[in-house]
Amino acid sequence: xxxxxxxxxxxxxxxxxxxxxxxxxxxxxxxxxxxxxxxxxxxxxxxxxxxxxxxxxxxxxxxxxxxxxxxxxxxxxxxxxxxxxxxxxxxxxxxxxxxxxxxxxxxxxxxxxxxxxxxxxxxxxxxxxxxxxxxxxxxxxxxxxxxxxxxxxxxxxxxxxxxxxxxxxxxxxxxxxxxxxxxxxxxxxxxxxxxxxxxxxxxxxxxxxxxxxxxxxxxxxxxxxxxxxxxxxxxxxxxxxxxxxxxxxxxxxxxxxxxxxx
Amino acid sequence: xxxxxxxxxxxxxxxxxxxxxxxxxxxxxxxxxxxxxxxxxxxxxxxxxxxxxxxxxxxxxxxxxxxxxxxxxxxxxxxxxxxxxxxxxxxxxxxxxxxxxxxxxxxxxxxxxxxxxxxxxxxxxxxxxxxxxxxxxxxxxxxxxxxxxxxxxxxxxxxxxxxxxxxxxxxxxxxxxxxxxxxxxxxxxxxxxxxxxxxxxxxxxxxxxxxxxxxxxxxxxxxxxxxxxxxxxxxxxxxxxxxxxxxxxxxxxxxxxxxxxxxxxxxxxxxxxxxxxxxxxxxxxxxxxxxxxxxxxxxxxx
Ligand SMILES: Nc1ncnc2c1ncn2[C@@H]1O[C@H](COP(=O)(O)OP(=O)(O)OP(=O)(O)O)[C@@H](O)[C@H]1O
Ligand SMILES: [Mg+2]
Numbered sequence: 001x002x003x004x005x006x007x008x009x010x011x012x013x014x015x016x017x018x019x020x021x022x023x024x025x026x027x028x029x030x031x032x033x034x035x036x037x038x039x040x041x042x043x044x045x046x047x048x049x050x051x052x053x054x055x056x057x058x059x060x061x062x063x064x065x066x067x068x069x070x071x072x073x074x075x076x077x078x079x080x081x082x083x084x085x086x087x088x089x090x091x092x093x094x095x096x097x098x099x100x101x102x103x104x105x106x107x108x109x110x111x112x113x114x115x116x117x118x119x120x121x122x123x124x125x126x127x128x129x130x131x132x133x134x135x136x137x138x139x140x141x142x143x144x145x146x147x148x149x150x151x152x153x154x155x156x157x158x159x160x161x162x163x164x165x166x167x168x169x170x171x172x173x174x175x176x177x178x179x180x181x182x183x184x185x186x187x188x189x190x191x192x193x194x195x196x197x198x199x200x201x202x203x204x205x206x207x208x209x210x211x212x213x214x215x216x217x218x219x220x221x222x223x224x225x226x227x228x229x230x231x232x233x234x235x236x237x238x239x240x241x242x243x244x245x246x247x248x249x250x251x252x253x254x255x256x257x258x259x260x261x262x
Numbered sequence: 263x264x265x266x267x268x269x270x271x272x273x274x275x276x277x278x279x280x281x282x283x284x285x286x287x288x289x290x291x292x293x294x295x296x297x298x299x300x301x302x303x304x305x306x307x308x309x310x311x312x313x314x315x316x317x318x319x320x321x322x323x324x325x326x327x328x329x330x331x332x333x334x335x336x337x338x339x340x341x342x343x344x345x346x347x348x349x350x351x352x353x354x355x356x357x358x359x360x361x362x363x364x365x366x367x368x369x370x371x372x373x374x375x376x377x378x379x380x381x382x383x384x385x386x387x388x389x390x391x392x393x394x395x396x397x398x399x400x401x402x403x404x405x406x407x408x409x410x411x412x413x414x415x416x417x418x419x420x421x422x423x424x425x426x427x428x429x430x431x432x433x434x435x436x437x438x439x440x441x442x443x444x445x446x447x448x449x450x451x452x453x454x455x456x457x458x459x460x461x462x463x464x465x466x467x468x469x470x471x472x473x474x475x476x477x478x479x480x481x482x483x484x485x486x487x488x489x490x491x492x493x494x495x496x497x498x499x500x501x502x503x504x505x506x507x508x509x510x511x512x513x514x515x516x517x518x519x520x521x522x523x524x525x526x527x528x529x530x531x532x533x534x535x536x537x538x539x540x541x542x543x544x545x546x547x548x549x550x551x552x553x554x555x556x557x558x559x560x561x562x563x564x
Contacts, residue, residue: 059459077462089456092555093478103464106474134555154464 003071004032005158005190006056011065012215013051025051027215029065033158033190040201041194042244043211043219044255049194052216053160056192057083069157079103082151082189084161088143090135090150097122097131100150121149125183141172145179152187159184161193165200177203181228198244202237203230210247213255219247325524332525332532339529342514365537368510371427372499372541375434380488383439387446388472401447408440412498416505430502430510434495438488445487449480482556485549492545496538511537 008031015023025048033039041049054060056067058077067074069081090099097118098105104114122128125145127138135143144164151159161180165173177200184191195201201208202224210219222243226236287295309329315321316328323331332339343360390397390404415436419429453476461471503512511530518526549556 057459057463059462077459077465079464081463083459083463085456085459087456089454089460091457091460091475091478093553102460102474106461106464106466106470136555150460 002034005035005037005070006031006033006192007066007068007071008032008052008056009066009068011052011055011067012063013048013055013060014063015051024215027217029217031209031218031221033192035157036188036190038184038191038204038206039193040205040208041192041211042196042198042201042208042248043216044213044248044252045196046255047211047214047251048216049211050162053083053162053192053194056158057081057160059083079151079154080157082154082156082159084144084147084151084159084164086163086166088135088140088147090143090146092135095132095134096127096138096146099135099146100153102150103154117153118149121153122146124186125149125152125179139172140168141176144168144176148180148183152183152189156187156189158190158192159187161191163194163196166196173200178229180204198241198248199232201244202226202240203232208244210244211251213251213258219251327525327528329528329532332528335525336529339526342517342523342526361533364509364511364514365533368499368503368512369537371430371503371510372434372495375431375499376438376488376492376495378431379435379438380442380484382435383442384446384477384484386439387443387450390443390447391450404440404443408444412437412494413501416498416502419502420505430499433498433502437495437498438491441487441491442484445484446480449483450476453479482549482553485545485553489542489545489549492542493538496534496541500534 008029011026011029012024013026015025017023029052041052043049051060055062056074058074058081069078074081090096091102094102097115100118100121101109101114104117105111109117119128119131122131125148127142127145127149130138130142130146135146138146147164148159165176168176180191180193181204193200193204205224208222208224210222211217212219222240224230224240226234226240230237286292312321312326312328313330316323316326316331321328340358340361343364386400390400412433415433416429419432419436423429423432457475457479458471461475466475499510500512500515503510504516511534515527515530515534518524518530
C-alpha cells in the first residue's frame, strides 16, 4: 500500500472570532491524499472546505488532530504545498514573469536561473508571449494560469486550488479544466481542488470527497471510474451527476435548516 | 440560412475594421493638446477679466495691479531677490540668479520636509503596526496631534529650533508626517490577505514580506496621501519663511506686504502658483515612473 502524500487524522477546527460566537467549521475529519492523486472536495457552502485547504497549506493551525505531509507534521506553510485562490492574487507591481519567479527569488535562486525557470513554466501553461505584461493586462483565465505557473515553479508535491475557476465564464472554464489535467499529468503532483460544480468534479477527479454541512465531516468518498477525457454524453456520467445532486441536496437542506435555527 | 447569417456577421465585422481609416492625431497627443488649450483659455479668461477691471478703472493698480503691470517691470522686481540664504540680506539686487536662488531655497525646504515626513511617517507607521506596545502607547497621541493645523506648530518650531531653515523644514515635515503615519497604519490592514498568504507559502521572511509585498502594496495610497498634502506643505513653508527664516519666497511676500509693494506681491504669487503646479506634476510623474503598475489618477486601491 502506498504511503499517503497528505494524511489528515481526526482534524477539527473551531474558529473563535473576536466578539462573535465560536464556529465549529470541521469536526473529526480524516482523509488520505495519495501521491499524484486528483481529489475534488464537494460540499455545501460554509462546510469548511477552504478552512481545510488553509490548514493543509499550514496557513492556519488545527484545533485538534494532525495533518502530515510525507509523515511529517505540517506546522507552517511550504512551497511544497502550493495553494491557488479564486482570485489569482498575482502581485500587480511585478510583471508576469517576475510574479512566477517570486518564490525562487525569495529562495535566493540567481536571476538568470530563476528567469529561465519562470519562462519555461509560463511556456508550459501557454503564456510564453505574456512574460513582460502586467497582471491587469491578462484575462481572468490567463491570470489563473499564471498563478498555476507561479505555484508549479516551486515544484510542489501537492497543489491545492480553492474554486479556481468559479469566476470564469463557461467556455474558459472547460478549457481550464483540460489545461489543469495536462499540468497535473506533467507535474505528477497531487491536486486537491474545491469546487461547487458537480460537472467539474466528475470531469476532473480520481475521487470526489463529499462533505456534510457544518461542522464539516467526510460524508462519502466516490471514486470516478471513467477514462479521461470524460464526455458528458456518457450514461455513467449521468449516474454520477444524479448521485452527487442527491448527496448534496441532503446536506444543503441541513445547512439551511441550521441557518434558520440561528 | 446559417450561411447567410454568418456572411452577414462577417461583413459587419469587416466594415468595423475599416472604419477608422482617416488619418488623425494620436488620441494621447490630442488629449494633451486639449488640456493645454483649455489651460490657456482658462488663464487667458481670468487675466482678461482682471485687465478689463483695471481698464474700466475698478481695480486700483496700486492694490491690484493687473498682470501686464506686475510682469512689466521685471528687472526692478528681481532686485528684491537676494542670492544668499542669509537672514537680513534683502534688496541687494541680484536679479535673475537671486530669484532662482530664492526659489531653490524654498523648494529645497519643501522637498526635504516632504521626504523626511514620508520616510519617517512610513517607518513609524510600520513600527506602530508591528509592535503592539508601541501601537498602544503612540497611536492615541498621534490621533490627537494629527488634526492640529500645521500652522499652529509654528511657535513650537521657532521655540525649539530657533530661526533658520530647520523650523521651515520641520513645519513641512509635520504637515505630511501624521497623515502618512495614519495612512500607513490603515493601509497595512487593507493589504489583501492573499498577498500575504502567497508570501508565506513561498517562504518569504518577515523582512522580505515587508519590502517586497507590503510596501509595494501600500505605496500607491501613501503617494496619494503625499500628493493631497502637497499644497498644505507649500502653504506652511511660506508662512514659516515669512516669520522665522528670513529668506525664500515667503520672506519676499512678507517683505512686499510690509513695504506695500503690490507688484512684488503678485509677481511672487504667480511664481508660487507655477511652482506648486510644477510640483504636483513632478510628483505625478514620479508616481507614473516608480509606481508604473498603477493607472494615473487612481488612488492605488484595487
Ligand atoms: N478567518 C475566519 N474567522 C472566523 N470564522 C471563519 C474564518 N474563516 C472561515 N470561517 C467560518 O468557518 C466556516 C467554514 O468556512 P469555509 O470558508 O471554510 O467554508 P467553505 O466550505 O469554503 O465555504 P464556501 O463553499 O462558501 O467557500 C464558515 O462558517 C465561516 O464563516
Ligand atoms: Mg471556500
